[in-house]
Amino acid sequence: MKFKTSLATAVATASLVLSGGAAAMTIGITQNNVGVDSYQTTYDKAFTEAARANPNIDAVVLDAGGDVARQIAQVEDLIQQGVDAIIIWPTNGEAVVPAVRKAKRAGIPVIVTNSNISKAGFDFISAFSGPDNVTQGKRSAEIMCDKFKSMGIASTAKVVHITGQPGYTTATERAEGFENRLPEVCPQVTVIDTQPGDWNREKSQQVMEAFLVKYDNIDGVYAGDDNMGVGALNAAKAAGRDGIIFVGATNFAVGYEAMAAGEYWGSIYQSPVDDAKAALQTAVDVLNGKDVPFLNYFDTPKITQDNMSNYTKPVF
Template sequence: MTLRTTLAATTAIATLSFGGAAIAAEHSETMKIGITQNNVGVDSYQTTYEKAFIAAAEANDKIETVVLDAGGDVARQIAQMEDLIQQEVDAIIIWPTNGEAVIPAVRKAFQADIPVIVTNSNIAEAGFDFVASFSGPDNITQGARSAEIMCDKFMDMGIENEAQVVHITGQPGYTTAIERAKGFEDRLPEVCPNVTVVDTQPGDWNREKSQKVMEAFLVKYDDIDGVYAGDDNMGVGALNAAKAAGREGIIFVGATNFAVGYEAMERGEYWGSIYQSPVDDAEAALQTAIDVLNGEEVPFLNYFDTPKITQDNMGDYTKPVF
């Protein structure tokens, strides 16, 4: 993705409308864009996203950025939002730590005439009126596609009428986790109505915790045919537990195809996932903020595509860098 090099001139006024309110924002030659991220250190996706965001901003001499990380702490993210408002940045990008809890801070930015772009994981619907645009993946569709991947594999194996599945979700309260779970749980009964989800537990996006969750599942259930994890980091944690327990023949399906997931697919141990690039994610968020500040029309839900990837078609995709 190439960022535009020509932005608003010193005295230009960009007029935009979102949430029913019209905002006129004066911009100097340089646009100052602040970002508060969820938790850069929690996984390689978020680490790669931050690096890509900084690189994209540095490639454009008309952009000044303030890059912050909440470290998974809602209170810290709210304080960062307030700090960016005090700095009078031209736009704020937020990767929410919690889709409900950040709404009051997003509202404050809206009231200060600062457009907010939500990135990667949306806020709750109650806050939509205060947001200029969401830039990121369609997580409900991702969950649905993961269900289709799993069902297709069960049909190939001839177990679609008896298969039992366990589900490892992301962090409770986190919009991406909620939406991917909903997409999977809604779609699976449509495509494989006789497959049973026997248990669901959170893995908090953490590989080690997900391994412990899977260890407990393996003790509790003698018959597990499939595992759906909300991302490959958790999925590989579950795979590691199954390998350690000597439980074979389980179909592992994830989302956000991490390098570890791709490698496990190469080894034939992990069946499929959803291909999602943190570089595309970061660049799309920055470009959406630029477009909004330039007064261009952008979709409220500005999704980028995230296709299915399995052992059958993985040769069409490069190994993720995260």
């Protein structure tokens, strides 16, 4: 294992080169923001380990640190290096499209991982590997509706919605799935407010604090991931507001623990290890000429207090 500096980036960015001997293929990955949450940290570790374990892969592992300009520069650097394939976890689904188009024109297949790029870029990628985020949002709406029905409040419940980072495809798709599905299954439930939590627990806690001051009656909270959902839960606990149903997505360890404590109702089970391995395998399959689905989804089932014993506690 050795380190080198990616000189074409706008700022100094370390790239980890994992060499498995005489590599048959060189695969570069530029990730969104490894340090922002435990999901992305675990994904990074799993990807690195999977690449290292394959003697036919030479992997160039990069992190954009949430900076779209840096990520664009990283894609351009990988093109200049002449890698065989590029995997991108987009910092912004629209802004990276021109860089992805450059890779396509250079004859380098691009696999998008975890969060898709905008549809304007679909012609320039070989496949998307990751969760179906719209379906996740729909399933979260179903979890919440079912709980309201069991409580007898499906005709009166009021919900607040904490979304992920604006402009980020995962946030947009989960919000779309939730907002479209909830009125289908619980037409009398009202979403009274929506604000971004930017995938950040502390910011989401502040958003929830403002909701609690503004609204005397909140029956449910939907958060785009459990990290934000637990931030909202912490705000409610501090304010002494009991009886609120919390539903998230991407079941983090903190969400699982809150479910076990009876404080957090449900989420969507998603493994960053599966996510990382699926992205790498998709790139390998594309390079080997295999028939790969354009939207290569892995399943993300519902998890609630009722069935959580069927799932192991997340490692992230």
